[in-house]
Amino acid sequence: MIAVINISQLVTLSGPQRPRTGPAMRDLSIIENGVLIVRDEKVSEAGNWDKLAGRIPENAQVVDAGGRIVMPGFVDAHTHPVFGGNRADEFEMRAAGKTYQQIAASGGGINSTVERTRRADEGELMLAGRRYAGWFIRNGTTTIEAKSGYGLTLEDELRLLSVIRRLNDDTDLDYVPTFLGAHAIPLEFEGRTEDYVDLVIHKMIPKVAEERMAEFCDVFCEEGAFTVGQSRRILQAARKAGMKLRVHADQLTKGGGAELAAELRAVTADHLEHTDIEGMSLLRMAGVQPVLLPASVLMLGSKQFPDARSMIDAGLAVVIASDFNPGSSPVPSMPLVLSLASTQMRMTPAESITAATINAAYSINRGDQIGSLEPGKTADFVIHDCSDYRELAYFTGIEHARAVYKSGRQVFQR
Ligand SMILES: [Zn+2]
Incomplete structure (x- = not known):
């Protein structure tokens, strides 16, 4: 079990279970000062620190995102x-x-x-x-x-x-x-x-x-x-x-x-x-x-x-x-x-x-499994080395990813 804490913006993209169109494309469902809890390869909870701080399981491995953003792979x-x-x-x-x-x-x-x-x-x-x-x-x-x-x-x-x-x-x-x-x-x-x-x-x-x-x-x-x-x-x-x-x-x-x-x-x-x-x-x-x-x-x-x-x-x-x-x-x-x-x-x-x-x-017919960080979805997520999601597109020509997790397991760390 993993608990990622100290997330400046947890970009969840949670929302209706369908592709996003029109103005909904601009709604990333961001949680400021977020916490992401992963259990058995899946997202278990995604929420705000004030709400989730007391609910982080004792046996969880705590990952400090250092005030960076976390978003789906x-x-x-x-x-x-x-x-x-x-x-x-x-x-x-x-x-x-x-x-x-x-x-x-x-x-x-x-x-x-x-x-x-x-x-x-x-x-x-x-x-x-x-x-x-x-x-x-x-x-x-x-x-x-x-x-x-x-x-x-x-x-x-x-x-x-x-x-x-x-x-x-x-x-x-x-x-x-x-x-x-x-x-x-x-x-x-x-x-x-x-x-x-x-x-x-x-x-x-x-x-x-x-x-x-x-x-x-x-x-x-x-x-x-x-x-x-x-x-x-x-x-x-x-x-x-x-x-x-x-x-x-x-x-x-x-x-x-x-x-x-x-x-x-x-x-x-x-x-x-x-x-x-x-x-x-x-x-x-x-x-x-x-x-x-x-x-x-x-x-x-x-x-x-x-x-x-x-x-x-x-x-x-x-x-x-x-x-x-x-x-x-x-x-x-x-x-x-x-x-x-x-x-x-x-x-x-x-x-x-x-x-x-x-x-x-x-x-690619995987909308029910990946692409957002919501309870029950596969825990494919990335800690990017920026504090605001817009910097991903703004600073270019660099590799932003600091740590990459696939099904809750770290597969890359800079
Ligand atoms: Zn082609």
């Missing part, structure tokens, strides 16, 4: 954390003036990571994956959604999903697996996209479902990747096989991805840099959560950030995530994502924190 609802090699070479080419699409057309891009991932053995992928897991944790993230998508053959996609499963078992980070066989058209299928779509639908999805390797299925719906029609077929097959749906939509062009996500009532539509007001209202009516990825906009050197302000005003339960991946977003830091949300998307720090915790938890 970040839930990063969009990552691609298993891949061979990296793309520092392309990063340099982009700095020299080439665009992401030009690099992809000349053999770079996702397919260059696919090639390196296919060549890597499971040991290498695990070694790299453990390293990245450490980066997430030291930045205060305790759960990530994790996509496959750099294998693009039946065997390689299963291998990536099994690495994700092993990382979930072996590291202190929780992984929620998503099958993204439709991430790109592999080089050997160039000019035969329909054949690849058939492979995804008839071979990959049944096997992934049969072996219960993924909770979600995602598709990259974009010019140069998969059309709306192909994406629809893939997602319908995945739903039939028992998976929930996510869509990479409207990232580089306005291509109908948001409308498709609404039509299929996907759980999330991700990116949405080019989604207009009509697309937003369709998403709201269908109950789809937008997952916004400002670090990928930053790292691509683009200025086209998604219109988060209009989405919040439209009543959407906005999520923000890192999009950690070797091409467009080599960024595992949620505090940096919070800073970008405030400076580039005009989200307040409170809205960003809601988007990165409780709303993110709902978007």
Whole structure:
């Protein structure tokens, strides 16, 4: 049993058992001078010192937060954390003036990571994956959604999903697996996209479902990747096989991805840099959560950030995530994502924190377990080295997390 005391702001995010929208995104349910009591891996009580001081059990291990804030671990609802090699070479080419699409057309891009991932053995992928897991944790993230998508053959996609499963078992980070066989058209299928779509639908999805390797299925719906029609077929097959749906939509062009996500009532539509007001209202009516990825906009050197302000005003339960991946977003830091949300998307720090915790938890089907610090929920929490939650987004480029707890157990201390 643990009692964390001397907490300047205990950011609980307690509230109704549903994703937060509109003005509710600004209500973090903060307890000043807070105490957090953890019993059997769960939050037992969260309250004010004056109320709880006399109720701290004698056998509790007392942790003095030293006047710092405590909040739920970040839930990063969009990552691609298993891949061979990296793309520092392309990063340099982009700095020299080439665009992401030009690099992809000349053999770079996702397919260059696919090639390196296919060549890597499971040991290498695990070694790299453990390293990245450490980066997430030291930045205060305790759960990530994790996509496959750099294998693009039946065997390689299963291998990536099994690495994700092993990382979930072996590291202190929780992984929620998503099958993204439709991430790109592999080089050997160039000019035969329909054949690849058939492979995804008839071979990959049944096997992934049969072996219960993924909770979600995602598709990259974009010019140069998969059309709306192909994406629809893939997602319908995945739903039939028992998976929930996510869509990479409207990232580089306005291509109908948001409308498709609404039509299929996907759980999330991700990116949405080019989604207009009509697309937003369709998403709201269908109950789809937008997952916004400002670090990928930053790292691509683009200025086209998604219109988060209009989405919040439209009543959407906005999520923000890192999009950690070797091409467009080599960024595992949620505090940096919070800073970008405030400076580039005009989200307040409170809205960003809601988007990165409780709303993110709902978007990966874990809203009843994580994302807030309320009695009965898993005790995934972080002591950040600041006394006011706004400093998380304000001071940037540093690692704020001082101690990270997963299921009530300390897994990181600075
Ligand atoms: Zn992505």
